[in-house]
Amino acid sequence: MQRRPHRLLFLCTANICRSPMAAGWATALAKARGLPVEVRSGGTMGLIGRPADPLAVRVMGEVGVDLSAHRSAGVDASVMGWADQVFVMELRHQLFLAEHHPSEAHKGLQLGSLGGAMEVPDPVGGWRWRFRRSRDLLRRCVEGLLPHLDPAGVVVEA
Numbered sequence: 001m002q003r004r005p006h007r008l009l010f011l012c013t014a015n016i017c018r019s020p021m022a023a024g025w026a027t028a029l030a031k032a033r034g035l036p037v038e039v040r041s042g043g044t045m046g047l048i049g050r051p052a053d054p055l056a057v058r059v060m061g062e063v064g065v066d067l068s069a070h071r072s073a074g075v076d077a078s079v080m081g082w083a084d085q086v087f088v089m090e091l092r093h094q095l096f097l098a099e100h101h102p103s104e105a106h107k108g109l110q111l112g113s114l115g116g117a118m119e120v121p122d123p124v125g126g127w128r129w130r131f132r133r134s135r136d137l138l139r140r141c142v143e144g145l146l147p148h149l150d151p152a153g154v155v156v157e158a
Contacts (some may be wrong), residue, residue, distance in 0.1 A: 017053050
């Protein structure tokens with residue numbers, strides 16, 4: 001029996017605030033716990049090559065997570081096929097999956113549900129405190145996700 005890391009995709013609208021912050025948390029927290037993960041993020045808008053919002057970079061930097069190298073990406077069939085699970089920020093992102101990737105929509109889960117929220121509000125255009133509030137909610141959500149991951153990884157059929 002072979003195993004590989006869990007493949008986690010975080011999805012928001014533009015892929016410049018929430019999903020990069022969630023991906024940053026997932027990478028950092030999984031590494032600290034010794035969990036095998038591969039993490040990507042994307043956006044439903046299809047915005048390509050943009051850096052993370054400066055406030056997202058700043059507030060994640062406050063907690064030791066570096067988003068400076070992040071560049072936005074869209075979501076296509078290859079990324080959806082790669083992912084084991086897709087964590088969306090809002091119901092409309094789940095609807096996007098159902099409309100644009102119906103064969104993969106079953107992989108979608110609202111990330112907020114793992115941290116005591118229905119959705120993760122978009123901080124874009126807001127003050128630093130809104131970004132900090134999103135950052136802290138995303139941490140709770142990712143911390144709620146990690147116990148559900150098998151510490152040995154995903155079983156791969158030979």
